[in-house]
Amino acid sequence: MNEGAEIVVKKVAGHIPKGSIPKNPPKPKDHHHPHHHALSTYRLTREDISGGPVNLDQIEPGLWLGNVTAAADLPTLEKLAIRSVLTIDSCPLPAHVTENPGLRVKYIQASDVPREDLIKYFEETNKFIRDSLAEERNVLVHCYFGVSRSATIVIAYMMDKYRLSYEAALHRVKSRRRFVLPNPGFITQLKLFALMNYTIDPQNDRYKLFRLKLAADNVRKAKRLPVNCMDVVKPDPAVTQESPEPIVYRCRKCRRVVARKSNLLMHKPKPAGASGGHHSTSSPANGEEPVAQEPESEPPKDGLSYVTEHMRRSSIGSDHSHDRSSSEKDGMCRKIFFIEPLAWMTDIFHNTQGRLYCPKCTVKLGSFNWVMATKCPCGAEIYPAFYLVPSKAEYSTVVQNVQVTV
Ligand SMILES: [Zn+2]
Numbered sequence: 001m002n003e004g005a006e007i008v009v010k011k012v013a014g015h016i017p018k019g020s021i022p023k024n025p026p027k028p029k030d031h032h033h034p035h036h037h038a039l040s041t042y043r044l045t046r047e048d049i050s051g052g053p054v055n056l057d058q059i060e061p062g063l064w065l066g067n068v069t070a071a072a073d074l075p076t077l078e079k080l081a082i083r084s085v086l087t088i089d090s091c092p093l094p095a096h097v098t099e100n101p102g103l104r105v106k107y108i109q110a111s112d113v114p115r116e117d118l119i120k121y122f123e124e125t126n127k128f129i130r131d132s133l134a135e136e137r138n139v140l141v142h143c144y145f146g147v148s149r150s151a152t153i154v155i156a157y158m159m160d161k162y163r164l165s166y167e168a169a170l171h172r173v174k175s176r177r178r179f180v181l182p183n184p185g186f187i188t189q190l191k192l193f194a195l196m197n198y199t200i201d202p203q204n205d206r207y208k209l210f211r212l213k214l215a216a217d218n219v220r221k222a223k224r225l226p227v228n229c230m231d232v233v234k235p236d237p238a239v240t241q242e243s244p245e246p247i248v249y250r251c252r253k254c255r256r257v258v259a260r261k262s263n264l265l266m267h268k269p270k271p272a273g274a275s276g277g278h279h280s281t282s283s284p285a286n287g288e289e290p291v292a293q294e295p296e297s298e299p300p301k302d303g304l305s306y307v308t309e310h311m312r313r314s315s316i317g318s319d320h321s322h323d324r325s326s327s328e329k330d331g332m333c334r335k336i337f338f339i340e341p342l343a344w345m346t347d348i349f350h351n352t353q354g355r356l357y358c359p360k361c362t363v364k365l366g367s368f369n370w371v372m373a374t375k376c377p378c379g380a381e382i383y384p385a386f387y388l389v390p391s392k393a394e395y396s397t398v399v400q401n402v403q404v405t406v
Pocket residue numbers: 251252253254255256358359360361362363
């Protein structure tokens with residue numbers, strides 16, 4: 001890697017002034033950020049690359065953000081009294097850094113693509129930075145260029161420390177390093193982090209949707225649910241009753257519990273008059289933050305699956321007795337019960353789409369689709385989708401039904 005660094009240094013001779021971006025930095029291969037097009041001229045292999053000349057900026061006292069060259073350059077680290085190095089990159093740093101007894105290092109393997117899950121590291125990276133600074137160890141957070149991945153980590157830290165919005169934290173970091181630019185997926189994750197009060201709340205609906213879309217993107221690629229995404233499949237509500245919920249959904253035919261209220265993934269109805277075109281599901285019209293997706297990972301636009309076929313003989317629209325306390329007030333669609341994937345849905349683990357059958361009486365309850373957007377009768381397009389149709393599954397409460405499975 002050091003040899004590679006020297007080669008590039010020759011190409012881009014001279015010191016890069018603070019706050020300016022290297023002229024012709026090579027780019028990691030799989031970067032799709034539109035604003036980075038100017039940077040994607042060079043597609044070098046990992047052996048060739050360096051992040052350009054040493055380039056780092058102090059974001060606040062003791063906290064530095066920079067490129068891989070800075071992180072691998074011991075004289076720079078020594079000069080700036082940097083004794084903690086946080087790497088967010090596709091490769092770890094060379095051994096002269098990682099095995100240096102004077103340095104505390106942490107490595108997170110991540111690519112600079114929107115579907116990369118960085119938010120799951122925010123709590124531990126924030127702690128790493130916080131602990132290091134508390135021990136008066138200066139910290140360098142770096143990725144390849146110090147533009148997207150590591151900037152995201154530093155912004156998450158600033159957001160948490162000062163309770164800032166994404167925009168405010170970005171502004172602060174940019175005032176010290178003006179070309180930081182998290183990719184769209186990372187921006188979504190940072191905003192989600194603020195929404196969850198600077199922590200990870202697995203019960204948060206937006207977080208569930210984020211994880212689910214991430215899992216769906218992976219299913220689209222792998223054609224099955226990868227092991228590292230299994231967490232999106234929640235326990236069978238008929239089996240697990242750690243904290244029983246009064247509101248459940250049951251198979252109308254055999255009364256088996258098939259979902260809990262907390263499994264519902266609500267959406268707002270598509271506003272009347274909005275165009276019914278098959279547009280991207282990643283930009284819902286209701287103002288929710290879309291989970292950014294690479295163009296090639298968006299659901300096929302001609303591949304919408306419709307739930308209307310299930311609706312013809314159902315009494316949707318009149319059967320809204322469930323959950324009256326909130327259904328009228330919150331403005332959420334109740335035409336179809338979109339829910340989280342659940343453990344009883346055995347087909348979802350190895351199929352990209354299919355039907356959902358009651359695990360007890362095998363009647364068809366609904367469908368699922370990991371790979372295509374599903375259009376709700378209200379017009380909203382849901383991706384991925386796991387749903388029960390109200391003619392087959394009904395809302396009921398513990399009070400009404402004493403035979404709750406425990
Ligand atoms: Zn049944």
